[in-house]
Amino acid sequence: MTSSRVPLKWTDEQKDIRACKSDRIIVEANAGAAKTTTAAFTIAGLIERGANPKKILSLSFTEPGVKAFEAAFTRIDLPREIVRQLRVGTVEDFCAKRLERLEGIRVRRDKRPEDIREAVIDAIATARERAEARFPGEFSLHGEGGLAVEGLLEEFGQIKGSMAIQRAGEYFSLTPQSASDLGFSFTTLSVLREYERERIAFLDGEGEQARFRYQGDATYDLARLLISDDPPFSWESHPLWVGAEAVVFDEMHDCNWAIFTVLKKLLEVNDGCTFLGVGDRDQVIHARDGADSYFMKDGFGIEISEPKRLPLTLTHRFGESLARPLGSFASKAYTANKDRKSAVEVKVANTAEEVLHVVEDAARSRRGLDEDSDLQDLAVLLRHPGNAVELEHFLIVKSLPYETVGFRSFLERPEVLFIRMLLAVAVDLQAKFGTETLLAAKRATWQFVGGTLPGEGDAVETEQVVDSASEENFRSFVLPRLLRETEHSVSERILGAMALASNNSIADFPKITAALGVNELTRRVFVRSSDVEEVESSIAGLLNVAKRYASINSLLDALLQYDHAAKARSQKESRIVLSTIESSKGLEFDHVIVPGVNAGSFDGNSPDERNLFYVATSRARNLLTVTHATGRASRFLASFLR
Template sequence: MSVAPRFVPSAITPTDEQTAIQTATQRTLIVRANAGAAKTTTLALRVGEALARGTAPEKILVLTYTAPARQALQQALIKVGVPEPERGRLRIETFDGFAAHILLSVEGQRVPSRRTPEEVAPNVWQAIEKLQLETYPGLVERFLKDSCRLKGTMARDLAVWSGERLTPDLAEEIGVEHTVLRLFTAYEQIRYPGADHCDRPLFRWQFDATYDLARLLAEPEHITPLDEVRAWPWSLEEIMVDEMHDLNMAMFTLVKALLRTNPARFCGVGDFDQVIHAMAGAERRFMQDDVDLGAGRQVVLLPLTATRRFGPRLATVAGRLADKRYASDSPHATSVRCLGYTTDAQGAGGEDLLVAQARQIKADHGGRLSGLAVLLRHPHQSIAIENALLAAELPYDPVGFTSYLMQPEVLLVRGLLAVATGDYEQLASEATRRALVKAVVFFCDVKLEYQQSEAESASERLQEAVTVIARERAALEPFFTYQVFRNGDPAMVRRMQAAAEVARSVTGPEMFARFLEALDIKAWVNSKFVEKQRCAEAQAYFDGLRVAAARFADAKAFFAHLNQSESQFARSATSLHKSALATSRQRKGSLTLATIEAVKGLEFDHVVMPGLAQGEFPAHLAESSVEERNLFYVGMTRARQSLTLLVDRARPSEFIGQMGLVPDEA
């Protein structure tokens, strides 16, 4: 049931489906949408309608899975004309951000965050040693991946709370190895010891806040009632969820608790074909009409079918990939081009096509590139593309990853080239020197000497070194001489010194290959990174550097090239770390160079997807072919006016054939 709308958007004319969702009066709605059907805009319309009917902004809570989705909703609110004062008072948060805020009121102080698998791995090894488990290659990576699913599904917790034992049969039922199930229990006891009257964990990794809050809410014997949680909201009138297709049990537990304790209407929107987090426990059942969202809540399903983002041509090929019919209600056409390229002996392929496309768009739009997004499956694909864009003087902003020039393995190379050439002055950027110190300490296991007191922790010593070297580049030389080479792992130091000697003494195209050989770089990378995909990316970065270095006479010239590239990038880009929202607002002249996951929920006039080779996309290390397909679908459906697919002729991505396309088809 719906009524006449009170909120009239300023920039769009809603479809009948959108208006029905905007004005629906049912207490509990779930909207099933297609890509490009303006899910986020429709959610913004519903927010605008609630405000127009007198709901205070503070009584509206919108939850998203990712930060890009939160940013996309903020953009949509601007687009439909929700006034700025009201926008600023709305509660729009990621699930993990919301959970961390609630937990802070319980725990009394912030819990340290760990952001990478490498930061978490020592605690996994601690749990392995505690259980005296036999290890095998890839155990830590396997554990971290399965632990994400265990946290998302809460399968172990639900079993324990119901009185089950952690048996091999239970592990099989859950879908993990029994060793991993035991290890997860030991790891969580280390992360959340509950000793010495400590009622908070030692640290949190990705999505741990959501999991920790879900356990607090769902554990039958937990002693903290919600009315004692100071930050818990009690008077919400509207609760909305974007990206509901990625909902897992932990997030669902939060939603149910919110609906149980608030007199709120609920609206969730999602698209089954955009599930890219199944490994974290995402389940379709949370978007079914029989899902239990609480007593007295009867779910009403509403459709959002016709895409307004892109025209019939793209709707047709997207429908082939998703194996469903697509309707387009777009007032404009969307071209789809599938261009083939041949990889040359140096590994380059397709960059010339990308540059030509970017130049054409720049010429057609008065020198502006802000409507163009180049979407990558893997961050390492950026190296050849960045070099081509810099050479063509086309400005870009990376989103979802840092420029290859600031990747830790590349910073290690730049540091060693500085040692070899004795030219530390070229590392002119303060941000670069900060990141370089952290990278070298990480790769070389440097035990830094204390500055003020032996009681200083390793992190305090690292921060002191970072601060000193950021302030004064001349401190780099003594840092390498007296800290790295004296206090680093002896075997690694020997390899570094050998590589530096190669850089000093060898010239010509073979210099960098021999430099990497002296480092024994593959073994080094495999010893430092936890995930196979991250190891593969690091190796790909080195392969890209090898191709680039072959053009220079010696290490000095190559080192100068890397530093000049960074300077050129710094002049054209706003920041080395960029959100998609900030990019669109602040860098009107720059194109967006992004991973697909980082722009989920966003849209662009023009999208180019390069590097479409079998083994790259879908990735040969991917665990889910369905998620790879869904990720491809997400990428291609970001386009409004044009989609260009750059395909390796020798080994085209299987998705090209599934869409009925062939290279060089326009």
């Protein structure tokens, strides 16, 4: 096969990886070091040495990782007829197919929280009833629980991915103390137990059968079967016998105990199968689906066999000026392509407005005289997205288009919608919400207020009334009824805050939120402490935004205008990316801005905190800008300030 493209220049490290004949290899790669391309290059080498492409499994953790594999095969000019024979996919898809073969049916697979929202809410109701019977007062979630669904699902993913309950032992019994010992809340584990009972049915004489699976559940379900004392298969009919000659696992830094359980058994069952794992141990974020650095470090050797470890140090993403401090921060060798030019800026920014000036200057620099210049390659990566409220507000005022990735815009955050609704009712203003925003605001208000309407039966029927109510009907009839049905202390707070707000004085806004006790209300409707902290941050940002308006009425008018502007924004419009750091993994941008790298807020001792900083700073291709407050530079910046 001929190609008009310029042939890739392979480094000595890449050649060594391709030529290595060890049956267990782990490539310890740096950010931007062409991990996936190197994996594809090595697969081509295996095929040249006689491996059957049909018997090579190319696995990744994410769908973008699979697409990266496919792009890499094209980049190295691997013939299409060979690529078609390769088995490329996510670990989750691989496990789902093996389970389908074992179970004889195709189980529904859901990928969006809204797809299984009802199942989680039903589990909350059952878990509350059972928990209150055994441990009164220990179940922390009040009301229907709709606002907690996404957070619960993320925690479920972490618990299942880490196989925390299975690793706790067969005699694990759920109590408030055992939950604390495991590192999770009693409420979360109680809901998970009921959710799993709903998700998996037990058939008389035939074991268990999944009714549906969410992200990660196929891997988890297969891993549980593999460690079962009485698995529903024999060695001869083992679901992992696939005749594999080689397994290549990209994104190995995202490996968790469920994945590793499957991987270990896969290599055991397919005798003679070789393994190549590629990852960057400094990108392990444990809170993400239970990822564990153990497997990139000593775990593989302890659990399977000692691998041959090979480095991949040359980054193609950025130049020496970023590679040098990043290598110093990570305490590992880091080199960069000499032809690659990058720059690093460390700036002082004490307020959200000063951060905006940094972002505004960057946008102006990108656009220059060309208003159509792409802003999509300018990213602001946030450690605490709740702090983005003021920045978003300034971007809107400045007419700088942006999109949020990994978190909701402040215009859509439930606590902001709740407060907007209460303020609108208090000052008796009509039509302060667009159609879509109104629905979200009604639901958020109901969740924070709590209660079910008399005569409506249960939460499902109450939700139907809330959803169908017009703005006027909700304000005049539904909300007052909810306030009568909720706990007295909650209704007192809300009515007191609304009485203060009725003066329409923006100067009273801090008193209004204090009287409302948003922090206490938040702890009733969210489970994760991180969610509570983000709400606190977003309310603090909203208070600062409010100072720019003359009255509560003018603030509400402005927010309504911002709703309309966001809805009218063209999907094709080039926009600045505001993203959580977690959501930026695997991505890269021309210019990355990381604000708020301050002592006390972004310098913790946990591995996740350190790795989040590493991930954020390693996303930049041409320019990295980091900001900190005066005299409060994080210790993470030490290598960047030399």
